[in-house]
Amino acid sequence: SAVISQKPSRDICQRGTSLTIQCQVDSQVTMMFWYRQQPGQSLTLIATANQGSEATYESGFVIDKFPISRPNLTFSTLTVSNMSPEDSSIYLCSATSGGSYGYTFGSGTRLTVV
Amino acid sequence: QQPVQSPQAVILREGEDAVINCSSSKALYSVHWYRQKHGEAPVFLMILLKGGEQKGHEKISASFNEKKQQSSLYLTASQLSYSGTYFCGTPVEGNLIFGKGTKLSVKP
Structure with missing residues (x-):
């Protein structure tokens, strides 16, 4: 199975700033996704990262807040914009x-906004 | 559309068995099972694609009844390493939607 490298592993950010999370897969995959998980909770799908086109967002998530890129089959980024706690x-x-x-x-990115 | 898991939590002694259930109000064509240990990413256990299919992973097996729109995960002779949260996931319009999870604690 594929191996995914995700970075950063954690960050503490000031409110109003943005953070970009990178995801690199070691082999070509068909689909890539971004999920969010509160500690002790289930995984909530944010969006499907589509290669070469705009991501498909789930209800409650918008492109202006969570812009996603997927320039090729093995790499994607998620930006959390204008962050709040x-x-x-x-x-x-x-x-x-x-x-x-x-x-x-x-392995996930643990984000804390202060 | 989120699948419903039961129980929410279970505590076992080593060597005991457990069953985790996953059901959906929508038609199911496949069911995924994952285990997530504290502070780690979810790890894929198995996928069931056909009605009535059973699969195994170590001493963990699962069944899938598409007519009843449900799946069950069976943990036999549990080991300490089985502790974690188990999630079932069901595809909805091509995306995997996860249940709320079942926290399994295995005590010595």
């Missing part, structure tokens, strides 16, 4: 080749 969470990158393959997750 409510954005404090763990952000996870995920990838799959579909079919009978499961999802592989990056």
